[in-house]
Amino acid sequence: MQNNNDFGSILDDYGESLLRLAFTYVKSYQTAEDIVQDVFMRAYEKRADFRGEASYKTYLYRMTINRSHDYLRSWHYKNTLLTNRIAETIHRASSTEALIVTKSEEDQLGKKVLELPVKYREVLVLYYYADYTIDEIAEILDCRTTTIKTRLRRARQRMKEKLKAKEVFLNG
Known part of the structure; x- marks a missing residue:
């Protein structure tokens, strides 16, 4: 540089x-x-x-x-x-x-991601948005790759639960 x-x-x-x-x-x-x-x-x-x-x-x-x-x-x-x-x-x-005002699905998904704790939110953003590999994310966050894999799995699970809860609320 x-x-x-x-x-x-x-x-x-x-x-x-x-x-x-x-x-x-x-x-x-x-x-x-x-x-x-x-x-x-x-x-x-x-x-x-x-x-x-x-x-x-x-x-x-x-x-x-x-x-x-x-x-x-x-x-x-x-x-x-x-x-x-x-x-x-x-x-x-x-x-x-x-x-009563409804938001677009993309807005809702973004809000759900922002509701996650930082340690889950950061791995989702780095993995899906910034297209980093698990090894690269581990380097950025100064963690072991197994930690990143666990956080990514838990973040996906939490998002799945949040979206499922929203679906039940809207349909039920």
């Missing part, structure tokens, strides 16, 4: 996928943008420190995941989460029409 032109192409190549990855963690487009911007700034500042032990894409994904985890542990996130829950409760109480 020697010159600025190379870094510009990396921004173009990976910016959108890193944004989607961060969004799956933080569930806020604006926060995801901030995280990705921070990742690119740090990557640019530390470009000389990149050892090349993994691909640059893997390196950026790992940085994005770490930064997303940092955000989820922060006081700011916990405070925002509490504020949003209070606002959501007030909104639901005042707007029952909003509950």
Whole structure:
């Protein structure tokens, strides 16, 4: 990663996928943008420190995941989460029409994925959306491949249960 032109192409190549990855963690487009911007700034500042032990894409994904985890542990996130829950409760109480509005199937599936715990959500996104292999996901998440296989199996099972429950609710 020697010159600025190379870094510009990396921004173009990976910016959108890193944004989607961060969004799956933080569930806020604006926060995801901030995280990705921070990742690119740090990557640019530390470009000389990149050892090349993994691909640059893997390196950026790992940085994005770490930064997303940092955000989820922060006081700011916990405070925002509490504020949003209070606002959501007030909104639901005042707007029952909003509950009747239906969403597209893709929207519903995306919401169900976002409801999963982070450890399951991240393997689903990396495996199905980012097309990483189990070995690559293990490297990105710094886990054993057996752990990734287990998480992927459990994530699929949870999604199956969530979708089945939704189907029973709609049909029953």
